Amino acid sequence: MANILLLDDEANVREVLSLSLGSFGHDVTSIATPNEAVQMLEQQTFDVVITDLRMDGEDKGLDVVRQAKSIQPHVIVLLLTAYASAETAVEAMRNGAFDYITKPVSRTELGDIIERALAAKDISPTHQSLEETMATAETKGTLIGDSHVIQRVRDRIQRAAKRDFTVLITGESGTGKELAARLVHEQSPRNHGPFVPVHCGAIPENLFESELFGYVKGAFTGADSDKTGLVESADGGTLFLDEIGEMPLLIQVKLLRVLQDMRVRRVGSEHEIQVDVRIVAATNRNLEAEVQAGNFREDLFYRLNVIPVHMPSLRQRREDIPALVQALMQRCGGRNVFISDACMQKLSNLPLAGNVRELENTLQRLLALSDDDALDIHLIDELQNPNATPEINLNHLQEQGISLDTQLEHIEKALVEEALAQTKNNATQAAKHLGISFRSMRYRMQKLGLKEEK
Structure with missing residues (x-):
C-alpha cells in the first residue's frame, strides 16, 4: 500500500482516480490546488504524487513537480495530462517527474503505472551507478584508484577547478566523464551554485534551442508562459554539456555566442540576458576528426578545449580495478560476498571495452547468478562470450x-x-x-x- 497525494482541479477527476487508487489498497489524499499540495508535502510524507498539468489554464503541474522534488527528494511524481507532447515530457522529466499519464486513464493502466513507480522507488537506493558512488566519495576529495594515470587526472581536475575557464573532458564511454565534471564544479569557487548536466544526445533536435536557451510566451504554439533555459538555470554555477559532439551545428553557433559574450536570447525574444556560467563539455568522439569532417565547428572546439582533461580507460589502469570492484560490491549490496584472488584476477583481465559501466554490469550479473556467499569464477568466462x-x-x-x-x-x-x-x-x-x-x-x-x- 502506498501513501498517494492526488492533485487535480476537477472534482469528478479526483473522485474517479481516488476510487481507482483506493481499490488497489492505496491511501489517497486528494486536493484541488498547488498551494494545498505544498502544504501537504510539508506536513506529511508521501510515496507518490500525482498532479494534473493544466490548472486554471496554466501549466502549474510543472511547478508542482519541482516543488515536490524539492520538499521530498525521494517522492515519485507522476504528471497527469490531456495535453501530452514531446516538449512537455522533456520538461517534466528534467524537473524530476517519473512519468506522465495521458487522460483519460483506465483503472488497469493507472494500477500498472503506480506499481512501476513503487518498484522504482524500492530499487533506486541499491542500483545507483558507480559514477554516483564515486561522486559521493569525491565530495571528500578522493578518486577511487592509486594508479599513475588516475593521479594525473586527479591533479588536472584540481588545477582545472581553480581556473574559471572552459574544460573539455574526453574519454571512452563509461570512464566517468560526468564524475570528472562534477569534481571540477565541486572543487571550484562556483560550488555554491548549481551544477546543470545536459545530455546532448538525448534532446530532440527541434527542442534543442528552447531547452538550452528557453523561450518567451507566444514564441510558438504551446508556449503558454515564459520558460528559463538550461543555460540560465546554471547561472552562477556550471553547465555540463555531455556528448557535445552530438550537438547540431546550428546550436553550436548559438553556444559559441554564449561563450563569447555570456549572453543568451530566449526563443521569440528580442532581448539578451546576461549570464555567469562556466561550461564543462565532454565527448567520447575525436572532436578534431569531427572538425575535419565538417561535423563540428573549429572555433567552438578551440573555445571549449582551453583545459583538456582525458579520462583513461580501465585498460590503462588495471591496477585500480580491485578497488573499483570493492566499491561496486558495496553499492550493489554484495559487501559480504567473498571474491577469491583468482576471481579478482579474472575480473582485472577482462577486456572491459565499456570501462566502469561494463564492470558494474558484469558484477551485477555475477551477483545475480552466483551463490550468496561467493562470486562464481566460472561465470566470468561465460560472460566474456556474451554472444554464445x-x-x-x-x-x-x-x-x-x-x-x-x-x-x-x-x-x-x-x-x-x-x-x-x-x-x-x-x-x-x-x-x-x-x-x-x-x-x-x-x-x-x-x-x-x-x-x-x-
Missing part, C-alpha cells in the same frame, strides 16, 4: 536451480544490455532496436537495475 547462446531446457533450469521467470529475466536483461551497448546507452534508440516503446524501455531498465547514460 547456451542450451536452455527443463534440465538446465533444474540443474541451475532457477525458475522460468528468473531465466526469462536473464534473457531480457542480456538483450536490453546489448541494445544499449549498440546505441551507446541511448534508451530511445535502444527501444527502437528492440521494437518496443520508450516507456516500456524505461520500465524494463528500472526493473532490471539499468541506467541510461547522463
Whole structure:
C-alpha cells in the first residue's frame, strides 16, 4: 500500500482516480490546488504524487513537480495530462517527474503505472551507478584508484577547478566523464551554485534551442508562459554539456555566442540576458576528426578545449580495478560476498571495452547468478562470450536451480544490455532496436537495475 497525494482541479477527476487508487489498497489524499499540495508535502510524507498539468489554464503541474522534488527528494511524481507532447515530457522529466499519464486513464493502466513507480522507488537506493558512488566519495576529495594515470587526472581536475575557464573532458564511454565534471564544479569557487548536466544526445533536435536557451510566451504554439533555459538555470554555477559532439551545428553557433559574450536570447525574444556560467563539455568522439569532417565547428572546439582533461580507460589502469570492484560490491549490496584472488584476477583481465559501466554490469550479473556467499569464477568466462547462446531446457533450469521467470529475466536483461551497448546507452534508440516503446524501455531498465547514460 502506498501513501498517494492526488492533485487535480476537477472534482469528478479526483473522485474517479481516488476510487481507482483506493481499490488497489492505496491511501489517497486528494486536493484541488498547488498551494494545498505544498502544504501537504510539508506536513506529511508521501510515496507518490500525482498532479494534473493544466490548472486554471496554466501549466502549474510543472511547478508542482519541482516543488515536490524539492520538499521530498525521494517522492515519485507522476504528471497527469490531456495535453501530452514531446516538449512537455522533456520538461517534466528534467524537473524530476517519473512519468506522465495521458487522460483519460483506465483503472488497469493507472494500477500498472503506480506499481512501476513503487518498484522504482524500492530499487533506486541499491542500483545507483558507480559514477554516483564515486561522486559521493569525491565530495571528500578522493578518486577511487592509486594508479599513475588516475593521479594525473586527479591533479588536472584540481588545477582545472581553480581556473574559471572552459574544460573539455574526453574519454571512452563509461570512464566517468560526468564524475570528472562534477569534481571540477565541486572543487571550484562556483560550488555554491548549481551544477546543470545536459545530455546532448538525448534532446530532440527541434527542442534543442528552447531547452538550452528557453523561450518567451507566444514564441510558438504551446508556449503558454515564459520558460528559463538550461543555460540560465546554471547561472552562477556550471553547465555540463555531455556528448557535445552530438550537438547540431546550428546550436553550436548559438553556444559559441554564449561563450563569447555570456549572453543568451530566449526563443521569440528580442532581448539578451546576461549570464555567469562556466561550461564543462565532454565527448567520447575525436572532436578534431569531427572538425575535419565538417561535423563540428573549429572555433567552438578551440573555445571549449582551453583545459583538456582525458579520462583513461580501465585498460590503462588495471591496477585500480580491485578497488573499483570493492566499491561496486558495496553499492550493489554484495559487501559480504567473498571474491577469491583468482576471481579478482579474472575480473582485472577482462577486456572491459565499456570501462566502469561494463564492470558494474558484469558484477551485477555475477551477483545475480552466483551463490550468496561467493562470486562464481566460472561465470566470468561465460560472460566474456556474451554472444554464445547456451542450451536452455527443463534440465538446465533444474540443474541451475532457477525458475522460468528468473531465466526469462536473464534473457531480457542480456538483450536490453546489448541494445544499449549498440546505441551507446541511448534508451530511445535502444527501444527502437528492440521494437518496443520508450516507456516500456524505461520500465524494463528500472526493473532490471539499468541506467541510461547522463
